[in-house]
Amino acid sequence: MVTPEIMDYYRQGGERDRLAAGAGRLEFLRTWDVLNRVLPEAPADVLDVGGATGVYAGPLARAGYRVHVVDPVPEHVAQAATRPGVTAVRGDARMLPVADHGVDAVLLLGPLYHLPIRAERVAAWREAARVVRPGGVVVAATISRFASLLDGFVWDYFTDARFRPLVERALTDGVHRNIDADRRWFTSAYFHHPDELTAEVAESGLHLRRRVAVEGPLWMTGARLPEILADPDLTDLMLEMLRAVEEEPSLLGASSHLLTIASAPPG
Secondary structure (H helix, E strand, O other): OOOHHHHHHHOOOHHHOHHHOHHHHHHHHHHHHHHHHHOOOOOOEEEEEOOOOOOOHHHHHHOOOEEEEEEOOHHHHHHHOOOOOEEEEEOEOOEOOOOOOOEEEEEEOOOHHHOOOHHHHHHHHHHHHHHEEEEEEEEEEEEEOOHHHHHHHHOOHHHOOOHHHHHHHHHHHOEEOOOOOOOOOOOOEEEEOOOHHHHHHHHHOOEEEEEEEOOHHHHHHHHHHHHHHOOHHHHHHHHHHHHHOOOOHHHHHHOOEEEEEEEOOOO
8 A cells, every 4th residue: 555664654653743733733723724614514424535543534523524534554544443423444545445426525635645656646636536426525735846845944954964865856856765764854755846736636537626835834934833833813813824825826835735625527
């Protein structure tokens, strides 16, 4: 399903708390804000593909959605299944264990950046198109082509001579190959250029609705971000301002993550 390197990375348990603080917390708040605006009203059937430990599935279930997680990591599946109202199975985004047109919405918040081959990413998009009902929504997360370059300066990774080649390769073809498996850096992945997403969606038979910058450039505030997130008024202001510019084309590449919202043709 995924390479041994990627499996080992996720079996360390980092996904359990990654979205709880700092840039991860901003990613969660912004993703949740977008989901609240684009998902059909509850109750609805949501398939959370690559849903990890159920960080989004849990709140969605509490909001009244019927949520089913599919993830390749056994430990993730076990943890997600403990969340009230959530079911979970092991599976692959390119071959979903779900019937045709069986759900109202599909989340691809993890799979696409672990599929470096374009045909496999399109296969994941097509599987989402297959299982979603006519008119249903698909929301996919991708990592920006420029994320490692910017991250390297925010956290001073360039002081390690091994880091620069990772960045240069990613800038060339989008492939981030963490061959040394250094835990400070993300595991091997694919970093999208924002302009690639339009064609991937089109090839799947879905209709592109929006491309949204998740964190915008504010994730690069680094050490000050926890201070902002600790202040409810500043957090609200930041979310309001990011919402205002989330579709600004000139800012898409400056965001660490992007969300692509697509829909299935009406029946």
